[in-house]
Each structure stands twice: as structure tokens, then as C-alpha cells.
Amino acid sequence: MRNILAIAGKELRAYFYSPIAYLVMAFYTVLCGFFFYSFVATYQMESFRMQAMGGGMGAPPMNLNEYIIRPLFEGVLSVILLLLIPLITMRLYAEEKRAGTIELLATSPVTDGQIILGKFLGALSLFAVLVLLTFVYIGTLFVYGNPSFKPLLATALGYFLFGGALMSIGMWISTFTKNQIIAAGVSFAVLLLLYVVDWVSSYSFSTVGRVLAYIGVTTHFDNFAKGVIDLRDVVYYVSVIVLGLFLTARSVEALKGRAG
Amino acid sequence: MIEVEGLTKRYGATVAVSDISFQVQKGEILGFLGPNGAGKTTTMRVITGFLTPSEGSARVAGVDVVEKPLEAKRHLGYLPENPPVYPEMKVREYLTFVARIKGVARGEIKKRVEEVAEKCAVTDVQNRQIGKLSKGYRQRVGLAQALVHDPDVLVLDEPTAGLDPKQIIETRDLIRGLAGRHTIILSTHILPEVSKTCQRVLVINQGKVVAEGTPDELTRRLQGYETVLVTAEGPAPEIMDRLQQVGGVNLVEPREAADSRVTFEVHAEKGQDVRADLARAVVESGWKLFELKTSGLSLEDIFLKLTTKDLSEEPAAAHAAAVQ
Structure with a gap:
């Protein structure tokens, strides 16, 4: 555990020593803020119109969770992560390989598993900062309105798992190259594919279509975005994370055989 | 302290190291001498557990590096050809991190970091970013890193490569000072290097040991x-x-x-x-x-190769030596 934390701490500090953390945070905050604002503005307009048209004061107010939080996470933030997660994970192994520091880690009395978990945890901590930033925006809804709190927790959990799943895949891809740009590019391509693969299900109803829909990384985010925790979705994301970590371990193990 | 037996390493069809065997006694400095691409680095990487051998075995302090990698690595300090430093970290912070992952006891870390910084003469730059240091300082930080957990065995890959003549002399003195307490393997492709630092030399060419002996014996043969x-x-x-x-x-x-x-x-x-x-x-x-x-x-062919390599590769060092 001590080793894992040492490595996680090192990774997290590395993000803040380089421009990456600030770039990612700035990018995220601006986009998140923009979309949050536009969803709130749309919500306001809609609710004025509803009042004017319909039941006047008697109509129940529109649901904040349904009209702001859900589209924000499902429609916008999940796409932003597609871009940002590769930026976070690209350096995890590629940079160690380029700088030769991988030799330090690999010849220290720590297991590959500890290194991998440490790196994953470090990257996840940076992502946790992003999640917190999101909730600064969402927190304002509590000041001016009254969204339901419990579904929001479900959404946060789902978002965290979603990001974690993308991250473990990004980390795996980062083990294949010394070049961070290649790592980021390939990660983005792979994640994008996982993101769109379930679209097949809209025109293919065969088993293949259903399987692809299951593999799709967004399919399982839908419930979370609604504020519902479905065990199947949790299992899916945890499986993807474990698979990503496992593939990373295999790839790192294979490096010992070749490595130039 | 170090026992290597029948070590072979293949990358696909290429054989990088072929059936190398040797032993290093406690407190001894063994030099690997050979031209670039002779298999020095590969051999060292197998000893340090960075690569797994295709055949044969390596034991460090009696511990097999493949069977019990973690235990073997506790006895090992390793300085690769390029010092494995994080350029964005500060010297002290880096050494503290290395001490942690090398398993130095929590209460000891501060003391050990100060000791090795002192020993490797990097105390005066301990609050500076490693990426902004000169090559010589970076090399010494690399050496400090290898020493931080006070390992029985030190593996140093070309510890003087890329340094200026003054730094080379300082590094040699430092390494000689470490012998006795630590068992050391170092590699070089420069002939005078071994005669100045090592007690015993292993000449490697194309993945094979071609000669072994004290620097004197080898020089005599050469003459x-x-x-x-x-x-x-x-x-x-x-x-x-x-x-x-x-x-x-x-x-x-x-x-x-x-x-x-x-x-x-x-x-x-x-x-x-x-x-x-x-x-x-x-x-x-x-x-x-x-x-x-x-x-x-x-x-002789190998020595010839070595000496010509040296001249063509380090014109700066040769020039500096000539000026002196």
C-alpha cells in the first residue's frame, strides 16, 4: 500500500508540475461552465413558457435533475472526457519509457501491480479534481433551486466509474509507445470507437447488435445520468477497469521479454 | 555476491548475450569492457531484473533474480546509462521518492537522503529542479538514487559516459570509494576507464566473454x-x-x-x-x-575497436584532454 501511495503521489505531482493538469482543468472548466450555463438558460426559458402556456402557478416546476444534470453529464461531459482522458493517461507509461525512468521503477522492490495501481490512482485523483469542479457548478443549483440530492450521487458515482474505465484503457495504450502524442491519439480513437459502437444497435437488432450495444461505454451511463444505480452498469464499468489494468499488467510483463 | 550462470538473452532471432557466466566477490569492482552493442547493458538489465533471461540464471546476494525478484531488488542499486530522473522533480524530492519505493524505513528516509546527497555532492543543488541541472550533476543524482537504500550490490551502466574530464575523475574517485562496502559492476567501452577503477575486468564482445583478468594482465596481453x-x-x-x-x-x-x-x-x-x-x-x-x-x-581486435570507438565518439573529451 505504501508503494502504491508513493507512486500515486508522484504521478499526481507530475501532473501539477507540467502544464497538463492546468490545461486539462482550464479546458474542462470552460467547457463545463459554458454548457452548464446554456442548459440553465434553456431550462429557464422552457419553464417560463410552460407557465405562460399551461396550468399557471399550479403546474409542478420542471425537474432540475432531468433537464440540466442529465443532459449535462450524458450529452456533454461524457464527450469532453473522451478528449481529456487520453491527455491525462498518455504520459503514464509513454513518458517513463521515453525518459528511461521505467528502469528505476522496474528495478525497485515494488511489484508491477503496485506500479500500475499507483499510476491509475494518481490519474484518477486528477480526474476526481475535475469531478469536484463539476460539482461547483452543480452546487449553484442548490442555491437557487432544489434538485434531488440522491440521484445526483448516483450520477457522480457513474461519472467516476465512466472516467475510470476510459482511464484504464488509456493507460494500457500508453504502455505501447514512447511517444505521448501517439498514446493520446490511439487512446482517443479507441475510446471514440467504444463510445459510438452502440449506435449499431439502432439499425441492427441481431445478437451482434445487442453485444455491441453492451460493449458500448455510453450504454451503461444512461441509468447513472438519470440518477439510477443499476448493479449491471456498475459491474460493466468495474469489469472494464479491471480488464484495462489486467491488459496493462500483461503489456508491462511483455516489456521484460523484449525492451531494447 | 553476484553469480551469473549460463546467461543467454535473445530478442527474437538475435542473440544479445550468449552463455555468459561470472562471479563477483563481496566488495570487488568488476568492469565490463566491450564495444557498443556487445551485450553489456543487456547483461546488467538481466541482473537488475529489468529483463528476464532467456536461459541461465543470475543471483544477487544469493537470491535468484527471477524466482524472488523483490528480495533481489532490495539488494540492488542500479544506475542505467541515462540517469533515471524525473526532470520536473527537485533533487531532494526525487531522492525521497526513490527512498520510499526502495523500501527505506519511514523514519530513516530523511537521514538517508541527506547522507547520499552529501556523498554524491549534490547537497548544494538539492532544492533545484533536476531538469535544469548539468549532465554531471544529473549523473551524480542518478548515483545518489542508486545508493539511497544502501544496497549490497551496485550496477552502474557507463557511469562516466558524457561527462567532462574533471567530472570523470570525480566520478571514478567516488566509485572507488564505494568499493569494499558495496560490490560493484560497472560497464564501459573505454579501456583506460577499467584500469583506473576496476579490480577485475570482463571483456565482452558480441554477447560473449572473450577475456577475463585484472587490468594489468589485460594490458600486458595488449602490449x-x-x-x-x-x-x-x-x-x-x-x-x-x-x-x-x-x-x-x-x-x-x-x-x-x-x-x-x-x-x-x-x-x-x-x-x-x-x-x-x-x-x-x-x-x-x-x-x-x-x-x-x-x-x-x-x-587485440576488440581493443582496437574500443580505442577507435572512443576517439570517434568523444572528440570533445579527447580535445579537452589534449588541451590539458
Whole structure:
């Protein structure tokens, strides 16, 4: 555990020593803020119109969770992560390989598993900062309105798992190259594919279509975005994370055989 | 302290290291000498557990590096050819991180970091970013990193490569000062390097050990001897005397004796092939000749390769030396 934390701490500090953390945070905050604002503005307009048209004061107010939080996470933030997660994970192994520091880690009395978990945890901590930033925006809804709190927790959990799943895949891809740009590019391509693969299900109803829909990384985010925790979705994301970590371990193990 | 047996490493069809065996005693400095691409780095990487061997084994402090990697790594400090430093970290922070993952006890970390920083003369830059340091400082930070957990065995890959002459001398002194307490393997492709630092030298070429001995022995061979190994059965002192009398022979040294057979190392004058005369001398005296072979013939080629490499690769260092 001590080793894992040492490595996680090192990774997290590395993000803040380089421009990456600030770039990612700035990018995220601006986009998140923009979309949050536009969803709130749309919500306001809609609710004025509803009042004017319909039941006047008697109509129940529109649901904040349904009209702001859900589209924000499902429609916008999940796409932003597609871009940002590769930026976070690209350096995890590629940079160690380029700088030769991988030799330090690999010849220290720590297991590959500890290194991998440490790196994953470090990257996840940076992502946790992003999640917190999101909730600064969402927190304002509590000041001016009254969204339901419990579904929001479900959404946060789902978002965290979603990001974690993308991250473990990004980390795996980062083990294949010394070049961070290649790592980021390939990660983005792979994640994008996982993101769109379930679209097949809209025109293919065969088993293949259903399987692809299951593999799709967004399919399982839908419930979370609604504020519902479905065990199947949790299992899916945890499986993807474990698979990503496992593939990373295999790839790192294979490096010992070749490595130039 | 270090035992390597039948070590072979293949990358696909290429054999990087082929059947290397050697031992290093406690407190000794062993030098790996060989041209670039000879397999020095690969051998070191297997010893440190960075690569797994295709065949053979390596033991550090009696612990097999493949079977018990974590335990073996606790005994090991390793400085790769490029110091494995994080350029964005500060020196002190970096050494603290390394101490943590090398398993230095929590309460000891601060003390150990200060000690190695002192020993490697990086105390005055301990609050500076490693990426902004000169090559010489970075190399010393790398050395400090290898020492931070006070390992029994140090593996140093080309510790003086890329340094200026003054830094080279400082680094050599530092390494010599570490012997005794630590067992050291270091690699180099520069001939004078080994004679200045190492007690024993292993010459490696194309993945094989081609010569082994003290720097003096190797230099003597280099200075124009043809070496022939003669294995014969008979009274050793008499054989030695007889061999000594063969024309062109300068020196005869007994090498090893097994059963009743004795092997002699015969140094002859350069350019003379004394093998036929040696054979006749042994046989005509009525002893049995078992083996007669030249040894170290390729050594000169390697040395030649080494020295020319050195000149072409480090014109800056050569120039600096010439100016001095």
C-alpha cells in the first residue's frame, strides 16, 4: 500500500508540475461552465413558457435533475472526457519509457501491480479534481433551486466509474509507445470507437447488435445520468477497469521479454 | 555476491548475450569492457531484473533474480546509462521518492537522503529542479538514487559516459570509494576507464566473454603478446622449464591443474607462432600433449575497436584532454 501511495503521489505531482493538469482543468472548466450555463438558460426559458402556456402557478416546476444534470453529464461531459482522458493517461507509461525512468521503477522492490495501481490512482485523483469542479457548478443549483440530492450521487458515482474505465484503457495504450502524442491519439480513437459502437444497435437488432450495444461505454451511463444505480452498469464499468489494468499488467510483463 | 550462470538473452532471432557466466566477490569492482552493442547493458538489465533471461540464471546476494525478484531488488542499486530522473522533480524530492519505493524505513528516509546527497555532492543543488541541472550533476543524482537504500550490490551502466574530464575523475574517485562496502559492476567501452577503477575486468564482445583478468594482465596481453594455452600431462615444473626454453617464448605461467594435467599460459613475442615448437617440445620430452590453442587473439581486435570507438565518439573529451 505504501508503494502504491508513493507512486500515486508522484504521478499526481507530475501532473501539477507540467502544464497538463492546468490545461486539462482550464479546458474542462470552460467547457463545463459554458454548457452548464446554456442548459440553465434553456431550462429557464422552457419553464417560463410552460407557465405562460399551461396550468399557471399550479403546474409542478420542471425537474432540475432531468433537464440540466442529465443532459449535462450524458450529452456533454461524457464527450469532453473522451478528449481529456487520453491527455491525462498518455504520459503514464509513454513518458517513463521515453525518459528511461521505467528502469528505476522496474528495478525497485515494488511489484508491477503496485506500479500500475499507483499510476491509475494518481490519474484518477486528477480526474476526481475535475469531478469536484463539476460539482461547483452543480452546487449553484442548490442555491437557487432544489434538485434531488440522491440521484445526483448516483450520477457522480457513474461519472467516476465512466472516467475510470476510459482511464484504464488509456493507460494500457500508453504502455505501447514512447511517444505521448501517439498514446493520446490511439487512446482517443479507441475510446471514440467504444463510445459510438452502440449506435449499431439502432439499425441492427441481431445478437451482434445487442453485444455491441453492451460493449458500448455510453450504454451503461444512461441509468447513472438519470440518477439510477443499476448493479449491471456498475459491474460493466468495474469489469472494464479491471480488464484495462489486467491488459496493462500483461503489456508491462511483455516489456521484460523484449525492451531494447 | 553476484553469480551469473549460463546467461543467454535473445530478442527474437538475435542473440544479445550468449552463455555468459561470472562471479563477483563481496566488495570487488568488476568492469565490463566491450564495444557498443556487445551485450553489456543487456547483461546488467538481466541482473537488475529489468529483463528476464532467456536461459541461465543470475543471483544477487544469493537470491535468484527471477524466482524472488523483490528480495533481489532490495539488494540492488542500479544506475542505467541515462540517469533515471524525473526532470520536473527537485533533487531532494526525487531522492525521497526513490527512498520510499526502495523500501527505506519511514523514519530513516530523511537521514538517508541527506547522507547520499552529501556523498554524491549534490547537497548544494538539492532544492533545484533536476531538469535544469548539468549532465554531471544529473549523473551524480542518478548515483545518489542508486545508493539511497544502501544496497549490497551496485550496477552502474557507463557511469562516466558524457561527462567532462574533471567530472570523470570525480566520478571514478567516488566509485572507488564505494568499493569494499558495496560490490560493484560497472560497464564501459573505454579501456583506460577499467584500469583506473576496476579490480577485475570482463571483456565482452558480441554477447560473449572473450577475456577475463585484472587490468594489468589485460594490458600486458595488449602490449604485444601472443598467448597460447598448453595442456599437458607430466611433471609440472619440468614442463614449465622446457616450454620456457622454446624460442620466442617470454613467459610461462601455470593456469590450472586438473587430475594430472596442467594448463600453462605461454606468452610469446608478437607476430610469432610458437605453437608448432611448443608441441614438439612437449612431445619430444615424452609428455602427453592434450590441448594447444591460442587465446586472446581476438582481444587485440576488440581493443582496437574500443580505442577507435572512443576517439570517434568523444572528440570533445579527447580535445579537452589534449588541451590539458
